[in-house]
Ligand SMILES: [Zn+2]
């Protein structure tokens with residue numbers, strides 16, 4: 614299995630590569646993610662921006678409101694408008710929230726944690742033993758040490 618994780622939009626005008634595994638994967642059940650995906654949750658792989666290479670295309674960055682009130686920048690294909698990743702106000706431009714569903718092999722990035730389960734749609738049943746929090750959480754308690762070190766390296 615390659616260490617690369619390639620992905621892209623639906624029309625294939627934009628292609629990208631994550632050059633390593635992500636630091637952490639969120640399955641977010643908040644109402645905002647439900648609306649943005651048109652579904653029941655968003656699955657986001659958190660990874661350093663400098664580990665995401667653009668292979669093809671020139672995506673648009675769209676300022677979008679966010680749950681936190683700080684806003685997010687959503688990177689989309691300029692043709693089919695599929696969202697590829699977000700940058701949120703809190704973590705800034707150095708950490709991307711890559712939409713796992715846009716990876717060619719999304720099965721390789723299952724969630725490390727379920728968040729905002731207070732608004733989880735009731736028919737979504739989490740696997741036994743899955744890590745889950747009703748709202749947000751403290752990274753220091755949940756992230757592996759290796760991922761915390763990676764995050765500290767880019768946040769400075
Ligand atoms: Zn496209």
Ligand SMILES: [Zn+2]
Pocket residue numbers: 641642643644645646647655680729
């Ligand atoms: Zn959310």
